[in-house]
Amino acid sequence: MTTEETVPHAPEHTPRLAWAQHAPEVYKAMLRLDTAARRGLEPRLLELVKIRASQLNHCAFCLDMHSKDALAAGESVERIIQLGAWEESQHFYTEKEVAALALTDAVTVLTDGFVPDEVYEQAAKHFEEAELTQLIAAITVINAWNRFGVTCRMVPGHYEAGKHQ
Amino acid sequence: MSRTDVLDREVAGALSELSAAAKRGLGDPALAELVVVRASQLNHCAFCLDMHLAIAREHGVSERQLDLLAAWEEAEGVYDERERTALALTEAVTVLTDRQVPEGVYEKAAQHFDDRELAHLIGLVVAINNWNRVMVSRRVARGEYTP
Numbered sequence: 001m002t003t004e005e006t007v008p009h010a011p012e013h014t015p016r017l018a019w020a021q022h023a024p025e026v027y028k029a030m031l032r033l034d035t036a037a038r039r040g041l042e043p044r045l046l047e048l049v050k051i052r053a054s055q056l057n058h059c060a061f062c063l064d065m066h067s068k069d070a071l072a073a074g075e076s077v078e079r080i081i082q083l084g085a086w087e088e089s090q091h092f093y094t095e096k097e098v099a100a101l102a103l104t105d106a107v108t109v110l111t112d113g114f115v116p117d118e119v120y121e122q123a124a125k126h127f128e129e130a131e132l133t134q135l136i137a138a139i140t141v142i143n144a145w146n147r148f149g150v151t152c153r154m155v156p157g158h159y160e161a162g163k164h165q
Numbered sequence: 166m167s168r169t170d171v172l173d174r175e176v177a178g179a180l181s182e183l184s185a186a187a188k189r190g191l192g193d194p195a196l197a198e199l200v201v202v203r204a205s206q207l208n209h210c211a212f213c214l215d216m217h218l219a220i221a222r223e224h225g226v227s228e229r230q231l232d233l234l235a236a237w238e239e240a241e242g243v244y245d246e247r248e249r250t251a252l253a254l255t256e257a258v259t260v261l262t263d264r265q266v267p268e269g270v271y272e273k274a275a276q277h278f279d280d281r282e283l284a285h286l287i288g289l290v291v292a293i294n295n296w297n298r299v300m301v302s303r304r305v306a307r308g309e310y311t312p
Contacts (some may be wrong), residue, residue: 016271022284025186033179033295057261107302109262110208115302130173137176140298144183147291151258151266 017152030144037137040130043073045097049104049135050142052083056108057146064156065164066142072161096126100135107139171303180299184292190285194224196248199234200255200286201293206235207259208297215307217293247277251286258290 020027038046047070054062067080082089086101093101103123106115127135148154172180188197198221205213221231233240237252244252254274257266278286299305 016275017280017284017287019284019287022281023186023190023288026183026190026285026288029179029183029186033176033183036173036175036179039173039175058265059261103302107298110210110297110301111260111262114209115304120302133171133173134176136299136302137173139302140295143298144291144295146261147258147294148287150261151254151271151287153266 012155012157013153015153015155019148019152030141030148033144034141037134037141040134041138044070044075045100046138047073047075048079048083048093048097049100049138051080052086052101052104053108053139053142054146054149055084056105057143057150059146059149060156061149061154061159062142062146065159068159068161069164099123099126103135104139107136108143171305172299180292180295183288183295187285187288187292191282191289192285195221195226196251197289198224198226199230199244199248200251200289202231203234203237203252203255204259204290204293205297207256208294208301210297210301212300212305212307213293213297250274250277254286255290258287259294 047066050066051063051070054066070080071077079092082092083101086093086098090098099122102119103115106119123135124132171177188194191197198217201217202214202221205217218231222228230243233243234252237244237249250270250273253270254266257264257270274286275283
């Protein structure tokens with residue numbers, strides 16, 4: 001253990017609400033939705049999208065889960081770190097991934113405006129119709145998980161890669 | 166005009182199931198519509214507003230409550246305390262990109278809703294946020310899609 005690691009961290013917070021236990025039918029529908037939305041999407045792309053939306057929505061629990069899942073799926077540390085500034089680090093990603101990340105940002109931050117035509121058109125150029133449908137669904141679903149995670153203050157740090165895949 | 170076909174059938178089914186489960190568990194259809202309309206205002210979803218303003222009226226939400234919804238915080242006497250805490254929570258859960266869900270907002274909601282109701286209320290806000298995202302992204306026009 002290094003010196004730095006001997007300094008104790010801030011205490012772990014407690015969750016606000018065990019929402020899945022109190023709303024089991026809602027949780028079941030979320031699982032069904034998650035499974036349905038991921039069909040037809042490349043797993044590595046899906047994790048990049050999930051990490052990026054979770055950054056924008058500040059969901060610590062989701063960042064913990066999806067960074068671990070991405071690493072386990074062979075994603076590089078630097079591509080995960082650069083997601084926070086992907087517009088300035090586009091050469092880390094394929095053009096298709098960049099189009100997906102731009103769409104992720106637009107669909108996640110709806111309250112400031114709409115989804116710009118140029119963002120949508122770029123995505124439509126790189127994703128064929130059925131895949132684009134699934135991409136929008138997947139962005140929507142991670143936004144849904146983010147909302148549960150943040151609102152109920154789910155605790156990050158305990159996830160093991162692959163547990164929810 | 167919408168940009169393209171909206172949803173995969175299995176995804177659409179799961180989205181509908183999620184909305185239905187949340188509404189059932191909350192058990193207050195008029196309040197549910199207030200929440201749904203408010204989230205749709207924040208997300209600028211014309212399709213969802215058109216649809217849910219009509220449903221809200223069917224469930225007996227008053228014209229006055231609908232007219233003043235965008236300024237509910239300033240509209241004294243139009244909404245009761247339970248409705249106000251639900252609307253504050255709706256806004257906090259919908260606008261995550263600016264801040265976390267504040268302690269005060271959550272605590273006040275927890276005073277008016279028990280754990281089960283609260284879990285379903287949060288579920289409902291999540292569910293309408295889902296529809297808002299899909300419909301805005303696809304630019305679905307009024308009446309173009311039947312969920």
